[in-house]
Amino acid sequence: MSGTQRGAPDRVEPLLFELGAPGRRGVDLPEPTGAATRLGAAERTAEVGLPDLDEATVVRHYTRLSRLNHGIDTAFYPLGSCTMKHNPRLHEKLARLPGFADVHPLQPADTVQGALAVIDEMARWLRILTGLPAVAMWPAAGAHGELCGLMAIRAAHEANGEARTRILVPDSAHGTNPATAAFCGFEVHKVQENPDGRVDTASLKAALGPDVAAIMLTNPNTCGVFESDIRAMAEATHAAGAYFYCDGANFNAMIGKVRPGDLGVDAMHINLHKTFSTPHGGGGPGAGPTVLSAALAPFAPLPWVLPGEGGELRLQEQAVGPAAASFGRLRAFHGQMGTFVRALAYCLSYGRDGIRKVAEDAVLNANYLRAALADTLSPAYPGPCMHECLFDDSFLDGTGVSTLDFAKALIEAGFHPPTVYFPLVVSGALLVEPTETESRATLDDFIGTVRALVARARARGPETGGFADAPANAPRQRTDETRAARNPVLRWKPPTTCDSMS
Amino acid sequence: MRWLPNTEADRRAMLDRIGVATVNDLFSDVPADVLDPALDLPPAAGEIEIERTFRELGGRNRAAGDGPFFLGGGAYRHHIPASVDALIQRGEFLTSYTPYQPEISQGTLQTLFEFQTQVALLTGCDVANASMYDGSTACAEAALMAARITRRARIAVAGGLHPHWHDTLATYFHFAGLELVPLPVAEPGCWLPDGPGALPDDCAAVLVQYPDVFGAVGDVRPWAEAAHAAGALLIVAVPEVVALGSLRSPGTDGADIVVAEGQSLGVGLAFGGPYVGLFATSDRYVRNMPGRLAGETVDTEGRRSFVLTLAAREQHIRRGRATSNICTNSGLCALAFSVHLALLGESGLARLARLNHEAAVRTAERVDAVAGASVANRTFFNEFAVALDRPAADVVAAIEQRHGVLAGVPASRLYPDREDLARHLLIAATELTSDADIERLGTALEETLR
Numbered sequence: 024m025s026g027t028q029r030g031a032p033d034r035v036e037p038l039l040f041e042l043g044a045p046g047r048r049g050v051d052l053p054e055p056t057g058a059a060t061r062l063g064a065a066e067r068t069a070e071v072g073l074p075d076l077d078e079a080t081v082v083r084h085y086t087r088l089s090r091l092n093h094g095i096d097t098a099f100y101p102l103g104s105c106t107m108k109h110n111p112r113l114h115e116k117l118a119r120l121p122g123f124a125d126v127h128p129l130q131p132a133d134t135v136q137g138a139l140a141v142i143d144e145m146a147r148w149l150r151i152l153t154g155l156p157a158v159a160m161w162p163a164a165g166a167h168g169e170l171c172g173l174m175a176i177r178a179a180h181e182a183n184g185e186a187r188t189r190i191l192v193p194d195s196a197h198g199t200n201p202a203t204a205a206f207c208g209f210e211v212h213k214v215q216e217n218p219d220g221r222v223d224t225a226s227l228k229a230a231l232g233p234d235v236a237a238i239m240l241t242n243p244n245t246c247g248v249f250e251s252d253i254r255a256m257a258e259a260t261h262a263a264g265a266y267f268y269c270d271g272a273n274f275n276a277m278i279g280k281v282r283p284g285d286l287g288v289d290a291m292h293i294n295l296h297k298t299f300s301t302p303h304g305g306g307g308p309g310a311g312p313t314v315l316s317a318a319l320a321p322f323a324p325l326p327w328v329l330p331g332e333g334g335e336l337r338l339q340e341q342a343v344g345p346a347a348a349s350f351g352r353l354r355a356f357h358g359q360m361g362t363f364v365r366a367l368a369y370c371l372s373y374g375r376d377g378i379r380k381v382a383e384d385a386v387l388n389a390n391y392l393r394a395a396l397a398d399t400l401s402p403a404y405p406g407p408c409m410h411e412c413l414f415d416d417s418f419l420d421g422t423g424v425s426t427l428d429f430a431k432a433l434i435e436a437g438f439h440p441p442t443v444y445f446p447l448v449v450s451g452a453l454l455v456e457p458t459e460t461e462s463r464a465t466l467d468d469f470i471g472t473v474r475a476l477v478a479r480a481r482a483r484g485p486e487t488g489g490f491a492d493a494p495a496n497a498p499r500q501r502t503d504e505t506r507a508a509r510n511p512v513l514r515w516k517p518p519t520t521c522d523s524m525s
Numbered sequence: 526m527r528w529l530p531n532t533e534a535d536r537r538a539m540l541d542r543i544g545v546a547t548v549n550d551l552f553s554d555v556p557a558d559v560l561d562p563a564l565d566l567p568p569a570a571g572e573i574e575i576e577r578t579f580r581e582l583g584g585r586n587r588a589a590g591d592g593p594f595f596l597g598g599g600a601y602r603h604h605i606p607a608s609v610d611a612l613i614q615r616g617e618f619l620t621s622y623t624p625y626q627p628e629i630s631q632g633t634l635q636t637l638f639e640f641q642t643q644v645a646l647l648t649g650c651d652v653a654n655a656s657m658y659d660g661s662t663a664c665a666e667a668a669l670m671a672a673r674i675t676r677r678a679r680i681a682v683a684g685g686l687h688p689h690w691h692d693t694l695a696t697y698f699h700f701a702g703l704e705l706v707p708l709p710v711a712e713p714g715c716w717l718p719d720g721p722g723a724l725p726d727d728c729a730a731v732l733v734q735y736p737d738v739f740g741a742v743g744d745v746r747p748w749a750e751a752a753h754a755a756g757a758l759l760i761v762a763v764p765e766v767v768a769l770g771s772l773r774s775p776g777t778d779g780a781d782i783v784v785a786e787g788q789s790l791g792v793g794l795a796f797g798g799p800y801v802g803l804f805a806t807s808d809r810y811v812r813n814m815p816g817r818l819a820g821e822t823v824d825t826e827g828r829r830s831f832v833l834t835l836a837a838r839e840q841h842i843r844r845g846r847a848t849s850n851i852c853t854n855s856g857l858c859a860l861a862f863s864v865h866l867a868l869l870g871e872s873g874l875a876r877l878a879r880l881n882h883e884a885a886v887r888t889a890e891r892v893d894a895v896a897g898a899s900v901a902n903r904t905f906f907n908e909f910a911v912a913l914d915r916p917a918a919d920v921v922a923a924i925e926q927r928h929g930v931l932a933g934v935p936a937s938r939l940y941p942d943r944e945d946l947a948r949h950l951l952i953a954a955t956e957l958t959s960d961a962d963i964e965r966l967g968t969a970l971e972e973t974l975r
Contacts, residue, residue, distance in 0.1 A: 039867050040639075045872075052873065055876060058883055058886060060886070061905055063904035064744040065716075065735075065742040065773055067769075069773075071871055073646060075871055076870055081868050082611075082612065086615065090617060091617075091635075096616025116576075117576070122583020125588040125590050126796045127596045129600070130589075131925055134925065137581075138582075148566065164853040167658060177700060192845075199852050201847070202840035205845050206840070206847050251554040280560060282559065302857065306854055307658075307858075308798070325692075340938075341942075351692055351696040352696055354658060355687065355797070356599070356600065357796070360796035371575055372526075373569055375565075377569045384531055387543075406554075407543075434629055459531075462535070494629075501825050502822050503822045503823055508820070511811065511835060513811070514638070
C-alpha cells in the first residue's frame with residue numbers, strides 16, 4: 024500500500040493504519056498537568072497501537088470511503104423487507120438539538136420532562152396506529168423487539184403456571200423469527216404455506232395445542248401478500264391459549280390503513296428505521312418498540328414511563344407497584360432517544376390524514392412495478408401484492424444467468440439490487456420493495472432497465488451478455504467470499520520486521 | 526407532502542396500468558371492516574411548525590452543557606469533534622444499510638474493518654465484531670457466549686457490575702435457563718486486588734467491571750488467574766471506553782472476552798441511546814462470537830476488498846439454531862466512534878484519557894475537602910464514589926435547584942433497595958469539566974451539607 028489518497032474514488036483507499044505518522048494530531052486538546060495519578064496497578068504501560076493522523080487526512084479518508092457506498096441518497100434502493108425510504112434531514116437537525124443530544128439518562132426527572140414527553144407521545148402514536156393498548160419502547164432493533172415480545176409471552180405463560188414450549192413459525196418468516204424463538208428458550212415448529220404464498224390455516228390449526236406458546240407470523244408476509252385469513256388464525260391461536268406475535272417489519276404496507284390490534288395481534292415490534300424513516304446507517308442503529316395487547320402489557324420491560332405528580336412524567340425503574348409483573352430490564356437506560364425524535368417528527372409531518380398515504384403509495388408503487396414486469400419477470404404468486412413484490416427465477420430458465428448474476432447486472436446499471444434468495448420458499452427469489460418515496464419516473468427507469476437486461480440474458484447468456492463479470496463499473500468487481508471465510512482476516516495487524524524489509 | 530413524489534396524475538396513470546379503479550382495490554385482501562380506521566391523531570404539520578415543536582420539547586430538558594455537570598454511571602459527556610458529525614452525515618453512510626452487496630458497499634465494509642481493528646487494539650484482544658446494540662447487551666451476549674464455549678450454565682458476577690447491566694444479564698439469563706452467582710462485594714470505591722477469591726463450582730465465566738460501578742480500578746490479572754484455574758473464562762466489562770486510554774488493556778491481562786460501552790467516543794449522551802456496544806475476544810473463540818464481522822479478501826481483479834464474513838454464526842442465518850440476538854447492530858454509531866478515535870490517534874487518546882483523570886482527581890480533592898463529604902475511592906479513572914452525611918438523592922436535588930449544578934448520580938438511583946448506599950454519590954469528571962465547574966460543585970456541596 025502506498026499510504027496516499029490519490030486518484031479516482033474506485034481506487035483502493037489505504038487503511039487508517041497505513042496513513043498515520045507519529046507527531047500528527049487530529050484533535051487539539053489542552054496540555055495535561057502531569058500530576059500524580061490515582062490509577063494504581065491498572066495504569067497503562069504499553070501503547071495501544073493507534074495511528075496518529077491529522078484532521079484533513081481523516082476527513083478525506085472517510086469522504087473517499089463514503090463514495091464507494093450506494094445509499095438511498097445516491098440512487099434507487101429497492102431492497103425487499105428493508106424499506107429503504109428517503110431519510111429526511113430535518114430529523115437529523117432535530118435529533119441534534121442540545122435538549123435531546125446532550126441529555127444524560129440518569130438526570131433527575133424534573134430536568135428531562137421534554138425527553139419523557141417525546142417518548143410518551145411516540146408511544147401514543149404507536150398505540151393508535153396499531154390499535155394495541157401498550158408499547159415497550161426500549162428494544163434497540165427489530166430482533167430485539169421480537170425478543171421483547173416473546174419474553175412478554177413467556178412471562179405471561181409463566182405467570183399462568185404454564186410451561187408452553189413450542190412456537191409456530193412459517194418457512195417464509197424472516198430468519199430472525201425462529202432465531203428469536205430459539206434464543207428465548209422455545210422449540211421452533213414450522214408451518215406450511217399454500218401455493219398462493221399464504222400460511223395454510225388448516226395446518227396452522229392442526230399444529231396448535233396445549234404446548235404451543237405463540238405463533239409468529241409476518242403480515243404482510245415476506246412473499247409480499249396479506250394474510251387474508253389472519254383473523255381466523257388469531258382466533259384459533261387464542262382459543263388454544265396461545266399468543267399471536269406479528270413481525271412488524273412490513274408495517275409500511277399497513278400504516279394508517281389497518282391496525283394490527285384489529286386483526287387479533289398480541290405483540291408486534293415496529294422497526295422505526297424502516298416504516299418511520301430513521302436512517303439505516305450502514306446497519307443500524309435501529310429501534311424496535313414492541314406493542315402489546317392488554318394480556319401482555321403487565322409484563323412489559325422496565326422502565327415504565329408513568330404520569331407522576333402535577334402532570335409530570337416519571338420513570339418507574341423497579342418491578343414494583345404497577346410494574347410488579349414486568350419481566351425486567353432489556354438493556355441499560357431507556358431506548359433510542361435519537362430515533363424517537365426522528366420518528367415522532369416523521370409522524371407529526373404526515374399527521375392523521377397523511378400517514379395512510381405512506382402505505383397507499385408504497386403499495387401502489389409495488390403493484391405498478393409488478394404489473395409492468397409481470398410479462399418480463401416471473402411473479403411468484405398471482406394477484407396484487409402489498410408494499411413489495413416477489414419474483415422467482417423461472418424467468419431466467421435456460422439463460423444460464425442466475426439471480427445473483429442478475430443482481431450484479433442491476434448494480435452495473437446503477438441500481439441497488441432487490442433482496443435476493445429470500446424468502447427461502449421460492450427458487451432464486453428477488454424481493455423488490457420500492458417504497459413510497461420513489462417517483463413513477465424512477466420506477467419506469469428501473470422497469471426499462473430490467474426489461475433490457477432480461478432481453479439481453481435471453482439473447483446472449485451470461486458470458487457474452489456481460490452477466491458473468493458484472494458489475495464491470497462498480498468500485499469493486501465480485502469479491503472472493505470463500506477466501507474471506509476460509510482464512511479470516513478480521514483486523515489490520517502491524518507489519519512484522521520481515522515484511523517491512525521486503 | 527414533500528416526501529411523496531407521485532402526483533395525482535401519476536397515481537391515476539399507475540392505477541390504470543395496474544388495472545384497478547382505486548388504491549383500495551389493492552387492499553382487497555384486508556377485511557373491509559378494519560380498513561381505514563379513524564385515527565385520533567393531530568393533523569399534518571410543516572417544517573417550520575415541527576422545528577418549533579421540538580425546540581419547545583427540547584427546551585424542557587436541561588442539557589448537560591447548560592451548567593456544571595458531573596453525571597456518569599454508564600454514560601459520559603465528552604467533546605465530539607465537529608468532523609465526526611459532518612462525516613457520519615454523508616448520505617452514502619447515513620442512508621445505506623447492511624452491506625449485503627460488497628461491490629457497492631466498500632465504504633461501510635472498510636470502516637467496519639477499521640472499527641474492528643481499533644476495538645481489538647483498545648481492548649488488547651485479537652479480534653472484535655462490527656458492534657452490538659450497547660454495552661449492556663454486549664455484556665449479556667458475552668456471558669451467553671461463555672456458557673456456550675464451556676458448556677456450563679453459571680456465571681459468577683463481581684459486585685461492581687452496573688445494576689442496569691446486571692439486570693439486563695439477569696433478564697437474558699432467565700429466558701436462557703442460565704444462572705447468575707454473585708461474588709463477594711467490596712466496599713464502594715475499593716477494588717479487590719487479589720481477585721474474586723473462591724469461585725463457585727462449574728462456572729462458565731467470571732464477570733468483572735473495569736472501572737467498576739463505583740469507579741474503582743485495579744489489577745485484572747488475579748481475576749484472570751482465578752477464572753482460568755477454575756476452567757472458566759474471564760469477561761471484563763468496560764462502561765467508559767475512554768478509560769482504556771489510561772488503563773491496561775484487559776485482553777493483554779488475561780480477559781477472554783472484553784465488552785464495552787462505546788458511547789463516550791463520537792456518540793454523545795442522547796438520553797441513553799442509541800449507543801454502541803463493543804465486543805472483543807481471542808482468535809480461538811471467533812466462531813462463537815455474536816454479531817457481524819467484516820473480513821478482508823480480494824475482488825476478481827485482485828484488489829483488496831472487504832466483505833461480511835463467517836455469517837454462519839449469525840442468528841438470521843442460523844434461524845432455529847440461533848445463539849444470539851443481534852442482526853441490525855449500531856453501524857452509524859460505530860462509524861462515529863471510529864472517526865473520533867481516528868482523529869484522536871495514539872497520542873490524542875492518551876491525552877484525552879489523562880485530561881479526564883486529572884479533572885477527576887481535582888474534583889475528588891475539592892469534594893473531599895468539604896465537611897460531610899468523603900471520597901471513598903483510593904483508585905479511580907474519571908468517576909468516584911463519595912459518602913455524604915445525608916441521603917445523596919436529596920443533596921443532588923437541592924444542588925440542582927439552588928445552584929444549577931448536576932452533582933452526580935445518587936447510588937440510590939441505581940440501588941434503590943440498598944439502604945447502605947443511600948448516602949453515596951457517584952461523581953464523574955471529563956475533559957469538559959472546568960476548574961470553575963469544580964469550584965461551583967465544591968461550594969454547592971458546602972452550602973448544602975452545612
